[in-house]
Structures are given as C-alpha cells and as structure tokens.
Amino acid sequence: MSLAGWVLLVISWGLILGITGFCFAKVLSKKELK
Amino acid sequence: MPKVRDNWGSRLGIIMAVAGSAIGLGNFLRFPAKVASNGGGAFMIPYLCALFLLGIPLMWVEWTLGRFGGGFGHGTAPGIFHSIRRKNRFIKYFGIIGIFGPLIIFIYYTFIESWTLAYSFFALTGKYSQLADQSQMKSFLLGFQGVERNQYFSGLSQAYLFFLITFVLNIWVIYYGIKGGIERLCKWAMPLLFFCGLILMLRVLTLGTPDPSRPTWNIYNGFGFLWNPDFAALKSAKVWMEAAGQIFFTLSVGIGVILTYASYLSKGDDVVLSGLTASATNEFAEVIIGGSIVIPAAFVFFGPQDIQSIARSGTFNLGFVTMPLILNKLPWAAFLGFLWFFLLFLAGITSSVSLAQPAVAFLEDEFNIARKKAVGILALAAFILCQPAIFFLKNGVVDELDFWGGTFFLVVFAAIETILFGWVLGMENAWDEIHKGADMRIPGVYKFIIKYITPLFLFFILGMWLKQEWIPIIFMHNVPSADRPFIFGTRIGIIIMFLILAILVKIAWAGRKKVPGGVR
Secondary structure, three states: OOHHHHHHHHHHHHHHHHHHHHHHHHHHHOOOOO | OOOOOOOOOOHHHHHHHHHHHHOOHHHHOHHHHHHHHOOHHHHHHHHHHHHHHHHHHHHHHHHHHHHHHHOOOOOOHHHHHHHHOOOOOOHHHHOOHHHHHHHHHHHHHHHHHHHHHHHHHHHHHOOOOOOOOHHHHHHHHHHHHOOOOOOOOOOOHHHHHHHHHHHHHHHHHHHOHHHHHHHHHHHHHHHHHHHHHHHHHHHHHOOOOOOOOOOOOOHHHHHHHHHOOOHHHHHOHHHHHHHHHHHHHHOOOOOOHHHHHHOOOOOOOOOHHHHHHHHHHHHHHHHHHHHHOHHHHHHHHHHHHHHHHHHOOOHHHHHHHHHHHHHHOOOOHHHHHHHHHHHHHHHHHHHHHHHHHHHHHHHHHHHOOOHHHHHHHHHHHHHHHHHHHHHOHHHOHHHHHHHHHHHHHHHHHHHHHHHHHHHHOOHHHHHHHHOOOOOOOOOOHHHHHHHHHHHHHHHHHHHHHHHHHHHHHHOOOOOOHHHHHHHHHHHHHHHHHHHHHHHHHHHHHHHHHHOOOOOO
C-alpha cells in the first residue's frame, strides 16, 4: 500500500472513529428520553 | 379521547433503530465496490464532503421534522408536512412519497433479505461447500432465485420457504410495536451485527499471504488495492456523483423512515446528538468494517487481475458468489460463511422493519386503527405485493421497483423535505426547532448548508440523473423486449399504489374535518 493510501485510510478511519467515540461518550453521559 | 402514541423506551434504543435502518447490505457490499471502482482512497474525499454537506444535514432535517410532526400526533410525511403549513391543502400530498417509497422497497427487500437467511442455513449445512469456482456459485445463486432450473435447485420452493420465514419474522417484530418490537430487536441485533462484522474483519486482516507461490496476493496489497488513491478520478463528475449517491443511500435519508421513527420522540428529546450518533454508527459499519472484508479478501484469493472485474460484478455477485467462495477456502468455512450471511441478515431485518413502520403509523395515526389491526392490514397488502418481485425477478421487476422506490423517489423526497424545512418552515424557526432539548449546538455554518447547499446538491443529483438516465429508463432502452410487459405492469402497479395512497390521505383529512376541532 502506498503512503498516500495509508494517509487516506488513517484520516478516514480516524475521523469516523473520532466522531463515533465522541458521540457515544456524550450520549452515554447525557440525559435519557423524557 | 386523544390516542396515546407508542414511544421509545430509551435513547440508545432509537439510535440503534435508526442506525439499524441505515446499515444494510449496501454497507458491506456496495460501498467497497464503489471505492474500488472510483479512484480507490481518493473516493473518500468526495465521500466525506457528501457526508458533511448532504448526509448529516439531511439526517438532522428528518429527525427534527419527525419529532415536530409527532408533537401533532402525526408519524408519517403527509401529516408531518401538513403540520408545517396547516393552511395549505396540498402540502400533505407531497408526503405520500414518505409512505409509498418505504412500502415499495419493503416488498422486494424482504425477498432479498430472505436470501441471506437461506444462505446462513446453507453455510451451516454445507449445501454450497463443494462449489469451487465463480460459475458454479453463480449457477447455484440463479437456481436458488428461480432464474434458472439446474442441478442445485429445481424451482423456487426453497427460496419461497425462506421468504415466508423472513416475512413472518418482520411482521412479528412490527406487531409488538416500537418499544416492544423494533427497539427490542435493534438492541440485540445491532451489537450482534457488529460482533459478526468485527470477527470477519479480524479474520480478513489476519489472512496474510495464503498462497506462498503468489507472494503479492497478500492482505497488505488487498488494502492497497482499495485505498491507494487515483487522484485523477476526482476530475470526473461521475465519481463525485457516485460518492453523493452512496452517502445518500447508506444513511437511509429521503425514505421517510427516520421521520416516522423520530415522531415517537417527545418535544424535549435531543435530535442533534442522536442523529449524529446514528450517522456515525452507520459510517463505522460502512467504512471501517464494510471496507475491510469483501474487496481486500477477494484480492488475496483472486489476485490483481480478476479483482477489477469482481469489484464491478455487482452487489449480489460480491455477496452471494465471491464471498462464499473465499470463505470456503478458509478453515471453519461453515462457521465463517454463517457469520457472513447472518451479518447480512441482521443488517437486512433491522432495515426492513423500519420500511414497514411508516405504513403502519399512517393507518394508526390518520385512521385511528389499532396497531395490531394496522399490522394485519399491512401484512396482507405487503404479502400480495411481494409476489411479483419473487416470481418475476428474472424479468427485471425488482430492478424496476428499486429504481423508483429505492432511488428516484428518495432524491425527490429529500429535496421536498429540505425545501419545506429551510424555506417553508423558515431557517430561523427550523434552527430553533432543531435545538429544542439539544445536547450540543450545530455549528452556525450549517444554517447556510441546510438552506442552500443541501437542496442544491440534491437538485444537481436529480438533474444529472434526468439528463443521463431519464430517456433510456422511461423508454426501456436497456430492457429486453420479452421483459417489457413485466416492467410496464410494474409501473402500472406503482402508479395504482400511489393513487390509492393519495385517496387514503384525502379520506383521512376529510374524515377529520367532520370531527369538531378535528383538523390538526
């Protein structure tokens, strides 16, 4: 795999893992449904 | 006495249900094929642009409109749209697509979903374990689908049996309602889906170089095939369109399902964080798990020459021909084959139950029909409507239903939603509505994106489709002449369905006017 391939994979996976992790951390710490 | 509507039991429940609706076969089959055929890793640039400019804004629009309409006792688009501008007599008719689209998809999707259940069973019982090449596996699939009679299948009986099981399972889940049926299913099915997906992903990542005589056929190069970028592809408008289309379809926006699911929320429940979480969960399943199974594994076993044609061979070939052949070559083939098809089955059933819900909600909310009776009516109608998709699959009926219900009307409906949200409700009102009970603020730039960029993006997609595909599709240029009566009949059926729904909307509102103070 080329360096550019690695860079795109790391950015894509990092972005998605980051947003998913952030969202679930926030959801689990916030209030339940009313 | 006003009817008490069903509701969600927990926040995680609705997030899992929306994510389950979005995660379908396309996450594991369509996405990797699109990446491989459209510039490799470079495809992720337009893909991520479309995610942030089209997918996530539409997700927020649908969650917000759904919760807004639910506050007026409406769980489907006709009532939700009517709630936005009650003085307008026609606005509710635009919402018909939000019931019609999911119903059309449901009637063929359930059949496709039943194939995954059947193949899970076949994997465990070793029914296809002796098949060694693409042509044999393809023949097995065509025999099962009833497209041809061969040494593997003499008719549709097995496929029909699995369809019946799948159909009954779907109806059973819907019968128990939002909390007792759909939420309960998604709360165990989604973790199980991720468990199956991660095991398969781990197995593919540890494939190494299975054939030492072909050292370049390794997993490292398999990922390279998928991710090495061809930046020249970004100059092609087609690649940007494919990326936008993939985002659109993967998130289940523009169908009407999210509107219905969100209508069971209360006014003060957050939609910003929940909508973003459901989108992120879908992306995790698509990019990280879906991108790490089929194409890298196919590269390892079929090599750099054949992988190009395999990537372009279509979703069903990848899922039902290539993947079982790969898994057949590994130790624990039966177990891995079962995991693969069961993963697809879970992705399918969490989507199909969501597709049936708008029709049930419409009967419940607009005709005051009890849930169990509404489910009975839907089951009978959907069962009858499923039959042409099953028996005339080889004549292109499913493709035709997929074009109208699963492609064209999605974009039309999403365009209508964004116009109603940003322009009819008004961006300031819409912005306040989105943030009611919100656990996080949306960046202000999204006001501009939702009002201008997202609708323009949608009109551009629609315009390009009309320009490139309208004439050949309408005049059936690519349909064999023997199949044209079937396609024509399907179109007549679709028009009749649309008209019946329009009449039902008219009757529902006419009935309400007769009740004093009844127009909501």
